[in-house]
Amino acid sequence: xxAHEIDYQIFGExxxxxxxxxxPREAVIAEAxxxxxxxxxxxxxxxxxxxxxxxxxxxxxxxxxxKRLLTGESLxxxxxxxxxxxxxxxxxxxxxxxxxxxxxxxxxxxxxICQKDAFLCAAKGVAVGIEFSKKLGRGFFGGEGFIMQKLxxxxxxxxxxxxxxxxxxxxxxxxxxxxxxCIIGFTxxxxxxxxxxxxxxxxFFGGEGxxxxxxxxxxTVYVQSLPFSRLANRIWQAAPQGGGKDKGEGSILGGIGDVxxxxxxx
Numbered sequence: 001x002x003a004h005e006i007d008y009q010i011f012g013e014x015x016x017x018x019x020x021x022x023x024p025r026e027a028v029i030a031e032a033x034x035x036x037x038x039x040x041x042x043x044x045x046x047x048x049x050x051x052x053x054x055x056x057x058x059x060x061x062x063x064x065x066x067k068r069l070l071t072g073e074s075l076x077x078x079x080x081x082x083x084x085x086x087x088x089x090x091x092x093x094x095x096x097x098x099x100x101x102x103x104x105x106x107x108x109x110x111x112x113i114c115q116k117d118a119f120l121c122a123a124k125g126v127a128v129g130i131e132f133s134k135k136l137g138r139g140f141f142g143g144e145g146f147i148m149q150k151l152x153x154x155x156x157x158x159x160x161x162x163x164x165x166x167x168x169x170x171x172x173x174x175x176x177x178x179x180x181x182c183i184i185g186f187t188x189x190x191x192x193x194x195x196x197x198x199x200x201x202x203x204f205f206g207g208e209g210x211x212x213x214x215x216x217x218x219x220t221v222y223v224q225s226l227p228f229s230r231l232a233n234r235i236w237q238a239a240p241q242g243g244g245k246d247k248g249e250g251s252i253l254g255g256i257g258d259v260x261x262x263x264x265x266x
Contacts, residue, residue, distance in 0.1 A: 003125030003155025022082035030121035038090035114185030123155035163226025170217025181227035
């Protein structure tokens with residue numbers, strides 16, 4: 001095993017967190033901002049890249065970390081190591097309502113491709129890299145651009161999905177059409193492309209965007225019901241705009257309706 005072999009347990013329903021059990025000298029890596037709590041005796045270090053290649057030179061580490069900027073992530077990651085005898089526990093929390101999905105990379109040919117903001121944490125030894133799209137159309141119109149994250153190795157990794165998660169097993173040639181933002185990730189044998197919605201009315205008035213993501217089997221696909229971008233957009237639309245006034249949602253009376261419904265902001 002190249003990656004550390006860790007035990008885990010997931011707690012919660014809508015706002016989950018994952019608790020990892022570390023034996024002596026075992027470690028996990030995580031994106032900044034996902035840490036929740038840990039036992040005394042676990043050491044935290046900030047490192048370039050993901051720490052999967054400990055013998056790599058300084059230039060290699062800088063180049064590896066620099067690639068992370070292309071996915072919108074920080075140059076650095078955080079590694080948590082159990083430095084003393086006895087088992088220690090550490091927990092990482094989901095950033096918004098949804099589900100934490102454990103990914104055993106050995107079940108998927110040691111590689112899994114996911115959205116650039118889906119990665120939560122992984123056993124030390126799992127490489128967190130970037131996956132470039134080879135198709136120009138997907139790069140411009142696929143929602144995720146040319147770049148997604150790839151998780152490689154033989155350990156456990158954990159990704160986060162917004163809302164409810166659906167797991168689809170696609171047979172050879174079977175195609176699934178998905179909103180581009182609803183993709184969590186998929187196995188390496190899945191063919192990922194985009195498809196024009198079609199139709200004048202669909203294009204201009206459908207409200208679902210101009211393109212579907214098409215995923216063709218064989219392989220496994222994970223889908224989320226609530227992408228963070230969709231959640232953020234709804235919050236932004238409902239927030240008070242300009243001068244502190246909202247849009248009087250749910251009432252033809254606007255502000256008067258808000259007062260009737262119990263809103264005292266006047």
